[in-house]
Amino acid sequence: MKVDLIIQNGHILTMEGKGVGFIENGAVAIKGNTIQGVGTIDEIKRAYQAERVIDATNKLVMPGLIDAHIHTGIAIFRGVAQDMSNWMQKGLWPFQKHLRAEESVIGSMVNIMEGIKAGTTTFCDYDGRMDLIVENYRKIGARARVAELVNEIPDNVGDLPVGELYPFDSSIGNTKLKRNLDLYENHHESEDGRISVILGPHGPDMMSLELLNEIKAQGDKLNTKLHMHVAQGDREIDQMAKRYGKRSIDFLDEHGFLNERLIAVHLTEATNEETALVAKRGAGMIYCAGSIGIIDGLVPPVYHFIQSGGTAGLGSDQAPGNNCNNMFNEMKFAAILNKVKLADPRVFNATMALRMATIEAAKVMGIDHEVGSLKKGKKADIIIVNLQDPSFFPIYTKPIRNIVPNLVYSARGHEVETSIIDGKVIMENRNILTIDEISTIENAQKVAEEIAVRSEKDILEAKSDILDMVTEGLL
Amino acid sequence: MKVDLIIQNGHILTMEGKGVGFIENGAVAIKGNTIQGVGTIDEIKRAYQAERVIDATNKLVMPGLIDAHIHTGIAIFRGVAQDMSNWMQKGLWPFQKHLRAEESVIGSMVNIMEGIKAGTTTFCDYDGRMDLIVENYRKIGARARVAELVNEIPDNVGDLPVGELYPFDSSIGNTKLKRNLDLYENHHESEDGRISVILGPHGPDMMSLELLNEIKAQGDKLNTKLHMHVAQGDREIDQMAKRYGKRSIDFLDEHGFLNERLIAVHLTEATNEETALVAKRGAGMIYCAGSIGIIDGLVPPVYHFIQSGGTAGLGSDQAPGNNCNNMFNEMKFAAILNKVKLADPRVFNATMALRMATIEAAKVMGIDHEVGSLKKGKKADIIIVNLQDPSFFPIYTKPIRNIVPNLVYSARGHEVETSIIDGKVIMENRNILTIDEISTIENAQKVAEEIAVRSEKDILEAKSDILDMVTEGLL
Numbered sequence: 001m002k003v004d005l006i007i008q009n010g011h012i013l014t015m016e017g018k019g020v021g022f023i024e025n026g027a028v029a030i031k032g033n034t035i036q037g038v039g040t041i042d043e044i045k046r047a048y049q050a051e052r053v054i055d056a057t058n059k060l061v062m063p064g065l066i067d068a069h070i071h072t073g074i075a076i077f078r079g080v081a082q083d084m085s086n087w088m089q090k091g092l093w094p095f096q097k098h099l100r101a102e103e104s105v106i107g108s109m110v111n112i113m114e115g116i117k118a119g120t121t122t123f124c125d126y127d128g129r130m131d132l133i134v135e136n137y138r139k140i141g142a143r144a145r146v147a148e149l150v151n152e153i154p155d156n157v158g159d160l161p162v163g164e165l166y167p168f169d170s171s172i173g174n175t176k177l178k179r180n181l182d183l184y185e186n187h188h189e190s191e192d193g194r195i196s197v198i199l200g201p202h203g204p205d206m207m208s209l210e211l212l213n214e215i216k217a218q219g220d221k222l223n224t225k226l227h228m229h230v231a232q233g234d235r236e237i238d239q240m241a242k243r244y245g246k247r248s249i250d251f252l253d254e255h256g257f258l259n260e261r262l263i264a265v266h267l268t269e270a271t272n273e274e275t276a277l278v279a280k281r282g283a284g285m286i287y288c289a290g291s292i293g294i295i296d297g298l299v300p301p302v303y304h305f306i307q308s309g310g311t312a313g314l315g316s317d318q319a320p321g322n323n324c325n326n327m328f329n330e331m332k333f334a335a336i337l338n339k340v341k342l343a344d345p346r347v348f349n350a351t352m353a354l355r356m357a358t359i360e361a362a363k364v365m366g367i368d369h370e371v372g373s374l375k376k377g378k379k380a381d382i383i384i385v386n387l388q389d390p391s392f393f394p395i396y397t398k399p400i401r402n403i404v405p406n407l408v409y410s411a412r413g414h415e416v417e418t419s420i421i422d423g424k425v426i427m428e429n430r431n432i433l434t435i436d437e438i439s440t441i442e443n444a445q446k447v448a449e450e451i452a453v454r455s456e457k458d459i460l461e462a463k464s465d466i467l468d469m470v471t472e473g474l475l
Numbered sequence: 476m477k478v479d480l481i482i483q484n485g486h487i488l489t490m491e492g493k494g495v496g497f498i499e500n501g502a503v504a505i506k507g508n509t510i511q512g513v514g515t516i517d518e519i520k521r522a523y524q525a526e527r528v529i530d531a532t533n534k535l536v537m538p539g540l541i542d543a544h545i546h547t548g549i550a551i552f553r554g555v556a557q558d559m560s561n562w563m564q565k566g567l568w569p570f571q572k573h574l575r576a577e578e579s580v581i582g583s584m585v586n587i588m589e590g591i592k593a594g595t596t597t598f599c600d601y602d603g604r605m606d607l608i609v610e611n612y613r614k615i616g617a618r619a620r621v622a623e624l625v626n627e628i629p630d631n632v633g634d635l636p637v638g639e640l641y642p643f644d645s646s647i648g649n650t651k652l653k654r655n656l657d658l659y660e661n662h663h664e665s666e667d668g669r670i671s672v673i674l675g676p677h678g679p680d681m682m683s684l685e686l687l688n689e690i691k692a693q694g695d696k697l698n699t700k701l702h703m704h705v706a707q708g709d710r711e712i713d714q715m716a717k718r719y720g721k722r723s724i725d726f727l728d729e730h731g732f733l734n735e736r737l738i739a740v741h742l743t744e745a746t747n748e749e750t751a752l753v754a755k756r757g758a759g760m761i762y763c764a765g766s767i768g769i770i771d772g773l774v775p776p777v778y779h780f781i782q783s784g785g786t787a788g789l790g791s792d793q794a795p796g797n798n799c800n801n802m803f804n805e806m807k808f809a810a811i812l813n814k815v816k817l818a819d820p821r822v823f824n825a826t827m828a829l830r831m832a833t834i835e836a837a838k839v840m841g842i843d844h845e846v847g848s849l850k851k852g853k854k855a856d857i858i859i860v861n862l863q864d865p866s867f868f869p870i871y872t873k874p875i876r877n878i879v880p881n882l883v884y885s886a887r888g889h890e891v892e893t894s895i896i897d898g899k900v901i902m903e904n905r906n907i908l909t910i911d912e913i914s915t916i917e918n919a920q921k922v923a924e925e926i927a928v929r930s931e932k933d934i935l936e937a938k939s940d941i942l943d944m945v946t947e948g949l950l
Contacts, residue, residue: 019950075868078885080875080878082884085821110868112866114865237897265528293811326885329886336768340815345560345562345769350558351950390585393585393920394551395920396555396923400555400939406553409798410553410554410799410887410890412801412803450871466875471874475876475877
């Protein structure tokens with residue numbers, strides 16, 4: 001059979017089965033946007049002839065990484081809110097209140113570049129004005145499973161004192177839900193299915209029960225997932241207690257939200273019992289190790305969730321919290337933070353971390369029939385990683401293999417040389433082919449500087465820890 | 476004044492003072508191996524004319540990183556002992572018992588390359604046969620402060636059941652101490668002072684009190700530091716209890732080891748009281764966040780050590796434990812693990828982590844008069860970092876600055892473009908100029924494969940967790 005591309009002579013991790021599906025010096029055949037075959041070189045060469053061959057000697061061929069939870073729209077505020085208390089109110093908000101939608105989109109593109117350059121091929125982006133941001137994915141050629149952030153709180157809620165109940169405004173809710181539904185209507189399964197849309201309720205504390213129920217009904221009607229922050233912080237728990245006299249997970253269970261449609265993000269404040277209940281009900285979980293570690297100093301109960309039978313993926317969250325959107329970083333943090341939490345070096349091994357950035361994330365997002373592993377019939381989302389980087393030295397394949405530990409604990413992302421998304425080479429020799437990288441960054445930097453000027457008064461008035469540190473010469 | 480090199484137009488972190496010493500768009504003048512001036516462009520241009528100018532527009536200029544504790548001699552076993560119990564006995568040892576000294580040196584060179592490519596300019600290497608390894612530093616041009624690992628236990632102690640007292644053999648101790656003293660004699664302050672030598676007692680459990688006292692006496696005579704593992708694990712504590720009826724730190728205090736000569740590495744098992752005592756006595760501490768997190772699932776009491784007035788630096792330890800020797804990784808892990816340990820996002824901020832990889836590490840190692848910050852008269856160990864990488868986007872300098880959080884939490888090491896060590900450009904555009912990188916890796920890979928063949932029987936007999944995982948297809 002004639003195919004378009006064969007990648008050969010590389011070590012392969014298919015991520016099929018219960019482990020990593022290692023194939024020594026194998027090959028992958030691709031036609032159009034689809035994987036035609038994965039196997040030994042002999043098997044693939046017997047069955048296929050290709051227009052183009054990529055030699056992957058001394059390289060690793062594996063599924064592209066899936067970032068299951070990312071807010072690219074605020075990447076333009078990377079690093080403005082670290083090492084502080086009230087990071088959102090005092091660090092991020094003084095900037096964010098001056099952010100215009102078109103500026104958010106410009107910053108988002110650099111964030112997507114960052115992900116692609118570290119092996120991410122699928123972005124589960126969850127942000128406001130996704131109708132604009134989605135064009136970045138269209139242009140750069142990445143796979144995206146997007147949702148509009150739906151809430152019914154005013155934009156200036158950042159000014160509200162912590163502890164006060166959020167005011168709900170149903171006109172805001174209606175506008176944002178309409179945006180999410182329009183997004184679905186206009187973009188779902190577009191670009192040959194590379195762009196897909198799900199629903200994005202912001203959190204159980206961010207809207208009325210009425211709107212939550214409306215979103216649930218729409219999810220049933222469209223047969224789609226709900227990407228939602230759940231028990232993400234003590235502020236949410238406090239809002240739920242004051243409004244309903246209940247904790248988030250009890251409330252969601254009572255109202256029928258805990259099921260396989262739900263993608264529960266963070267669960268930072270969930271007790272072990274609540275965590276087990278979410279898992280038992282069939283909802284998926286997304287764990288953002290770096291973000292919650294750096295913002296809150298906490299390790300959410302993801303290991304307990306998985307031990308309770310749940311399926312969980314990893315996400316990088318947002319740059320002003322985590323500082324980076326790099327799944328290599330997430331895999332490392334996820335493994336080491338859980339080892340330390342449980343004081344056991346055997347838990348959360350490298351294979352588990354890698355699966356949570358590939359096939360398990362695909363399951364959580366409902367796209368495991370398309371991506372997350374290398375298998376005949378799945379979409380060709382493939383990265384090729386340079387194993388001759390010192391971070392991978394040496395390679396052992398017999399009698400033990402060390403590629404996966406070194407991928408998770410040592411590699412950092414720059415080892416990814418080539419990225420193929422939906423059958424197209426999007427990055428080659430670390431150059432993204434679909435956009436101009438330098439002018440994208442330079443343009444975005446100018447925009448950031450303009451925002452800083454507009455925000456200056458609010459930043460100074462916020463009297464944040466980070467401002468003190470700058471004043472004292474500590475930053 | 477005529478100088479050899481001016482680096483100009485970059486943002487500068489001098490690491491002088493109590494913070495990071497930020498200079499916006501500044502310049503550094505270098506003559507020979509020495510920094511002549513650091514300041515604004517105007518100041519430097521007025522005072523100096525250079526043979527060569529490096530334009531650092533959109534780049535960061537800062538001191539090279541100091542890896543305060545690294546065993547490069549076992550880098551050739553990266554990734555063979557992760558996610559398991561008894562990592563040393565069952566994971567590492569079946570390989571290591573077949574390692575020949577010359578093979579160790581070949582692997583070490585790739586490890587040093589890895590460090591340089593991630594911004595490390597000073598390596599505090601602490602390993603066996605340092606007389607051979609030191610030649611790598613001489614050749615590649617890195618700064619090294621080395622010590623021979625001195626103990627008096629037989630090489631095959633890895634075969635000894637855990638719980639049995641180590642047998643001591645004074646002839647081994649004499650040979651190894653002689654190697655350390657010869658190393659001092661032959662290499663200390665060689666290469667214009669780029670190579671220096673200190674003493675390297677392996678740990679209080681690894682030799683007789685007699686040999687420990689002899690090393691202490693030699694340290695006094697040579698006026699040099701003692702680089703030593705202290706309270707590094709429960710096995711050490713158990714050995715000390717069985718042999719002396721004491722814990723390590725009490726024992727060392729009683730025998731006069733706790734003073735400013737001591738560089739206490741790990742302190743994993745130290746109680747808060749013991750930690751405070753080590754700090755109070757003036758000894759320094761090295762914290763290896765990744766290694767102890769991954770191997771043991773623990774966070775040593777480094778934050779308590781610093782709160783008790785102690786000076787601490789970061790080290791990457793060894794590749795079979797940590798998997799990588801990258802100080803960007805260490806800074807990230809150190810910050811996030813301590814935030815989580817103390818459940819407080821404000822502790823262990825980015826500035827603290829960065830100082831511990833530069834000026835504080837230099838203080839611990841006794842080389843802060845030479846390196847660790849950019850200051851007139853210090854050695855020119857400087858890295859130039861590309862701020863136009865997406866991981867640094869955007870750069871804010873007013874009214875708050877975000878370069879340091881993004882350096883610590885987002886950058887990964889590949890952003891380092893240029894490395895200047897002792898006034899010489901060792902890496903430029905990410906190419907190391909002093910050795911051939913690819914042939915070094917290819918040659919070392921062949922050696923690793925030969926070791927794997929010789930080790931196979933022992934690896935299979937060790938029946939390690941990692942072997943089970945390979946057999947089950949999990950790796």
